[in-house]
Amino acid sequence: DTAVSQTPKYLVTQMGNDKSIKCEQNLGHDTMYWYKQDSKKFLKIMFSYNNKELIINETVPNRFSPKSPDKAHLNLHINSLELGDSAVYFCASSQGARGQFFGPGTRLTVL
Amino acid sequence: GDSVTQMEGPVTLSEEAFLTINCTYTATGYPSLFWYVQYPGEGLQLLLKATKADDKGSNKGFEATYRKETTSFHLEKGSVQVSDSAVYFCALSAPQYSGGGADGLTFGKGTHLIIQP
Numbered sequence: 001d002t003a004v005s006q007t008p009k010y011l012v013t014q015m016g017n018d019k020s021i022k023c024e025q026n027l028g029h030d031t032m033y034w035y036k037q038d039s040k041k042f043l044k045i046m047f048s049y050n051n052k053e054l055i056i057n058e059t060v061p062n063r064f065s066p067k068s069p070d071k072a073h074l075n076l077h078i079n080s081l082e083l084g085d086s087a088v089y090f091c092a093s094s095q096g097a098r099g100q101f102f103g104p105g106t107r108l109t110v111l
Numbered sequence: 112g113d114s115v116t117q118m119e120g121p122v123t124l125s126e127e128a129f130l131t132i133n134c135t136y137t138a139t140g141y142p143s144l145f146w147y148v149q150y151p152g153e154g155l156q157l158l159l160k161a162t163k164a165d166d167k168g169s170n171k172g173f174e175a176t177y178r179k180e181t182t183s184f185h186l187e188k189g190s191v192q193v194s195d196s197a198v199y200f201c202a203l204s205a206p207q208y209s210g211g212g213a214d215g216l217t218f219g220k221g222t223h224l225i226i227q228p
Contacts, residue, residue: 004154033215041149041198041223045215090154099145100204100216102155 003027004103006091012109013081021076021106023091030095031055032074034066037088037105049074078108086110113138117201117219124191125227132186132222134175134201142203144168144177144184145216149198158186158199196226 004025013019025032033048047066048055054066063079078085091103117134124130136142143162147155159168164179173188184201201219 035216041221043155043200043216043218043221045217048215092155099143099157099160101157102147104154 004091004093004101006089006103006106008106009104010107010109012111014111015081015083017081018077018079019081019108020078021089021091021108023074023076023103025072025091025093025101025103027093027095027101029093029101030071031093032068033092033094033100034074034076035090035092035102036060037090039087043090046076047074081108081110083110113142113203113205113217115201115203115217115219117199117222119220120223121225122222123225123227126193127190128226130186130188130191130195130224132199132201132224134184134186134219136182136184136201136203138182138203138205138217140205141179142205144175145202145204146173146175146184146186147200147202147218149200149221151197155200191224191226193226193228196224198223 007022031050034046035043037043046060049068065077068074086109088105088107090105092100094100114137145160146158148158149155159170161168161177167176175184175186198221200221202216
């Protein structure tokens with residue numbers, strides 16, 4: 001019973017390509033998030049969605065766009081990939097103040 | 112803005128040693144505080160949390176107490192095991208919107224803990 005799942009686990013692509021990462025949660029949570037973890041393991045929030053509305057949009061490039069077809073899914077689309085986009089991307093979900101539950105991560109490598 | 116500062120590692124201890132990982136924070140209002148653990152190659156797991164001053168979070172032998180007067184949330188464990196080797200993240204959640212309910216986490220930089228047999 002995976003609570004928060006992401007696909008793919010690994011993604012290797014060339015600069016300039018467009019790619020998507022999918023996220024699904026089966027916890028019934030109202031809010032979902034995307035985080036970026038850099039090579040030094042530093043985590044920073046990118047977006048959150050609450051009931052299909054974008055709530056937080058940190059200063060990330062507009063090449064990144066979250067899309068939520070329903071409450072259980074939050075996908076991340078990245079256009080014109082750059083070398084600096086290489087990182088591990090984590091999806092998470094939460095309900096109230098109970099803490100956030102994270103997916104296993106997607107390691108993106110841009111060549 | 113909000114920030115979390117935690118001791119940087121790696122922290123290397125022998126099995127059965129006492130563990131303390133320091134964490135202090137800066138935030139407006141009254142944040143909720145969390146410790147997450149990340150094992151190699153895995154995602155983050157919520158270890159424990161505290162939502163108000165003087166609350167003590169505990170799980171799997173780990174404890175942390177929300178100290179508002181010192182703005183701290185130090186992680187402790189009385190006797191560590193090799194299986195505790197991981198990266199530990201302190202984090203806070205503070206309401207950023209008047210409507211509330213969608214709080215992103217602000218993380219510290221993580222502390223790499225290595226337990227030797």
